[in-house]
Amino acid sequence: MLTIxxxxxxASAASLPAAAPHAxxxxxxxxxxxxxxxxxxxxxxxxxxxxxxxxxxxxxxIAVLEVGHGNGLGASSLQIGRALLSDxxxxxxxxxxxxxxxxxxxxxxxxxxxxxxRAAVALGARVVRIAAHxxxxxxxxxxxxIAAELGAEPHGVLLMSHMAxxxxxxxxxxxxxxxxxxxxxxxxxxxxFLPDDVATRVSAIRQAVGDDVDVIFHGHNNLGMSVANSLAxxxxxxxxxxxxxxxxxxxxxxxxxxxxxxxxxxxxHDTGLDQRAVLQAADLAGRTLMDAPPTIDTISLASGLxxxxxxxxxxxxxxxxxxxxxxVDVLFELGARGAVAGQEDLIxxxxxxxxxxxxxxx
Amino acid sequence: MxxxxxxxxxxxxxxxxxxxDEKADSMDNHRPARVAVLGAGLIGLDLVDKIxxxxxxxxxxxxxxxxxxxxxxxxxxxxxxxxxxxxxxxxHTGADIDVVFDxxxxxxxxxxxxxxxxxxxxxxxxxxARLGEMIVPSVNGEHALTTRHLSLVSCGGQAAIxxxxxxxxxxxxxxxxxxxxxxxxxxxxxxxxxxxxYVATTADAVRRFCAAGEVxxxxxxxxATPAPPFRVTVTALTRDANPETITAAVAGxxxxxxxxAPGYQISSCTVTDDxxxxxxxxxARGTRLPRxxxxxxxxxxxxxxLGEQQAAAHxxxxx
Numbered sequence: 257m258l259t260i261x262x263x264x265x266x267a268s269a270a271s272l273p274a275a276a277p278h279a280x281x282x283x284x285x286x287x288x289x290x291x292x293x294x295x296x297x298x299x300x301x302x303x304x305x306x307x308x309x310x311x312x313x314x315x316x317x318i319a320v321l322e323v324g325h326g327n328g329l330g331a332s333s334l335q336i337g338r339a340l341l342s343d344x345x346x347x348x349x350x351x352x353x354x355x356x357x358x359x360x361x362x363x364x365x366x367x368x369x370x371x372x373x374r375a376a377v378a379l380g381a382r383v384v385r386i387a388a389h390x391x392x393x394x395x396x397x398x399x400x401x402i403a404a405e406l407g408a409e410p411h412g413v414l415l416m417s418h419m420a421x422x423x424x425x426x427x428x429x430x431x432x433x434x435x436x437x438x439x440x441x442x443x444x445x446x447x448x449f450l451p452d453d454v455a456t457r458v459s460a461i462r463q464a465v466g467d468d469v470d471v472i473f474h475g476h477n478n479l480g481m482s483v484a485n486s487l488a489x490x491x492x493x494x495x496x497x498x499x500x501x502x503x504x505x506x507x508x509x510x511x512x513x514x515x516x517x518x519x520x521x522x523x524x525h526d527t528g529l530d531q532r533a534v535l536q537a538a539d540l541a542g543r544t545l546m547d548a549p550p551t552i553d554t555i556s557l558a559s560g561l562x563x564x565x566x567x568x569x570x571x572x573x574x575x576x577x578x579x580x581x582x583x584v585d586v587l588f589e590l591g592a593r594g595a596v597a598g599q600e601d602l603i604x605x606x607x608x609x610x611x612x613x614x615x616x617x618x
Numbered sequence: 619m620x621x622x623x624x625x626x627x628x629x630x631x632x633x634x635x636x637x638x639d640e641k642a643d644s645m646d647n648h649r650p651a652r653v654a655v656l657g658a659g660l661i662g663l664d665l666v667d668k669i670x671x672x673x674x675x676x677x678x679x680x681x682x683x684x685x686x687x688x689x690x691x692x693x694x695x696x697x698x699x700x701x702x703x704x705x706x707x708x709x710h711t712g713a714d715i716d717v718v719f720d721x722x723x724x725x726x727x728x729x730x731x732x733x734x735x736x737x738x739x740x741x742x743x744x745x746x747a748r749l750g751e752m753i754v755p756s757v758n759g760e761h762a763l764t765t766r767h768l769s770l771v772s773c774g775g776q777a778a779i780x781x782x783x784x785x786x787x788x789x790x791x792x793x794x795x796x797x798x799x800x801x802x803x804x805x806x807x808x809x810x811x812x813x814x815x816y817v818a819t820t821a822d823a824v825r826r827f828c829a830a831g832e833v834x835x836x837x838x839x840x841x842a843t844p845a846p847p848f849r850v851t852v853t854a855l856t857r858d859a860n861p862e863t864i865t866a867a868v869a870g871x872x873x874x875x876x877x878x879a880p881g882y883q884i885s886s887c888t889v890t891d892d893x894x895x896x897x898x899x900x901x902a903r904g905t906r907l908p909r910x911x912x913x914x915x916x917x918x919x920x921x922x923x924l925g926e927q928q929a930a931a932h933x934x935x936x937x
Contacts, residue, residue: 333834334853334893335797366837369814391802391841395810419841594842599799601851601897605886 280524295326295506295567299339310353312537322360323350330368351380358382377406384408390420393428400435412437418448426460441472447560451488458492474498475511478560482511501541507566509550514538562591650676651929657721658682658689659806668922674929723808724815746819756874771823773913774798777850784871786828793855794830799838801845804911848900848912861889879919
């Protein structure tokens with residue numbers, strides 16, 4: 257059990273209140289700002305934006321900073337959105353700013369390939385997330401092997417995880433571990449989970465993979481649960497939590513790293529972060545990466561309820577506006593069809609169907 | 619040596635087996651082409667089913683690696699002689715084989731071809747190894763008779779290339795993107811291990827058949843229930859495409875594929891000033907595969923069409 261301890265020190269002008277002594281387990285925050293944030297920026301972050309945030313993350317003591325197109329290496333496409341910069345340009349720019357912080361990348365086989373992975377590691381990626389939809393762990397076997405061969409730290413992660421039950425997720429995570437992943441876990445890609453859902457899944461995974469493998473949770477804030485879900489994950493045994501500055505990310509955004517760091521700090525978890533510098537990084541992100549901080553608007557809320565990938569928000573809004581249909585209807589229909597990340601081509605289909613179904617439409 | 623004498627023929631035979639002789643009788647004294655299938659996964663078994671339905675082909679042997687694998691046991695139940703000894707076992711039977719279908723995996727294919735080549739048999743490769751001449755029946759099926767080593771690209775290639783080829787005939791393509799979504803249950807272990815080959819081979823084939831500036835291929839495996847049909851979206855960046863010409867060309871391309879894969883449908887075709895988007899859905903319309911397994915259906919149907927073409931040429935040559 258976690259103990260919640262009141263602050264014990266007085267804040268000085270220069271420092272934040274000291275945390276409780278580190279009674280609780282260490283938690284590593286994996287910063288996905290420059291990857292997941294790309295969904296909110298239509299994959300258009302430029303050199304200066306990447307460089308500025310990378311330097312701030314380094315300053316804050318971030319252990320791993322993930323960078324890339326929103327759907328990872330090789331995913332820049334008409335289907336998902338074309339990035340302003342190539343994978344190589346992004347990695348080069350970020351790597352130049354990092355000393356202690358390790359650079360991370362994300363690759364889903366089928367969207368990117370082993371060649372993309374080799375190029376990324378050659379450019380300095382040290383932590384490699386290999387992803388598959390929740391029941392497809394065996395699609396990661398080859399690429400987890402490549403990551404390990406290249407000397408990067410291989411992580412195996414499951415997307416759209418609300419589409420599988422806890423037992424199935426645990427079984428799939430055990431496969432990821434067997435393929436060599438040093439950390440395994442799941443993404444709440446649709447922001448659909450409540451804390452109990454997360455706790456149940458983390459416990460099942462922890463039981464399936466034992467204590468030698470880190471367990472990862474990656475939250476989204478569509479139902480306002482990202483911090484609560486992340487805490488539930490930690491309480492159930494997760495050791496790596498993904499988060500982004502100001503929650504910059506797909507849909508209603510991710511778990512805000514500055515908030516999560518502060519809360520974990522108060523609870524006595526060591527995150528290894530410089531709290532003050534984390535706030536500065538979040539401020540910088542707020543000023544330079546986004547037009548407005550992510551909010552839980554109707555679309556994001558509907559997307560979370562419908563179980564639709566958060567990254568569909570902008571394409572759904574665009575298609576719905578062009579064709580004069582209600583984006584909420586589009587999201588629920590996509591949810592009913594079990595659309596997964598990467599299936600953006602279904603949006604046009606659904607919009608056409610809904611337009612056809614509207615009374616009075618020819 | 620007949621199929622019945624092969625090592626695994628001592629397994630209990632299915633009454634279907636006797637159809638082999640009926641087939642021969644119905645062939646007007648032309649014996650059906652004798653074929654073998656390497657691999658008893660999802661694709662191998664569907665091939666066996668389609669071969670069993672073909673008057674022009676008879677399945678002599680199904681080759682696997684594990685005697686007790688579910689795939690080999692199913693092949694036996696479908697009336698086939700089987701072996702678990704790999705390509706060597708096939709060669710050691712000394713059986714006279716006309717066509718070998720490789721439905722194993724991309725990594726194994728090169729070895730299979732090296733061993734098979736001296737025998738004079740034709741190899742039809744359904745893995746994405748891309749060593750043989752790439753064939754898409756409705757586009758360059760006639761080339762299939764000029765080579766003994768055919769590559770069927772990938773299921774996504776079989777679905778997308780007829781469309782891209784039709785587009786390329788009527789407009790210039792600066793960029794072509796192909797996104798394939800297959801239901802989880804239709805992607806076996808070899809496919810999952812070979813996703814990089816699948817992507818590279820499909821992209822290579824598009825470049826081979828169609829003049830296109832840049833080609834990108836992506837694959838999704840969908841965990842959705844109920845399982846969605848196989849879906850392939852082709853998006854092309856172009857200029858000055860005529861919507862009516864393009865729509866008609868795409869419809870024509872679809873009709874040529876439907877001749878052997880009736881579940882192939884254009885579900886949408888949108889032409890704007892700078893972009894063409896065509897979505898194809900493929901359902902399996904046979905009796906054995908579930909409807910959503912259109913990805914398996916289109917590539918096995920293409921393989922059997924080519925096998926039958928070989929059989930016809932073979933028979934013609936003996937006249």
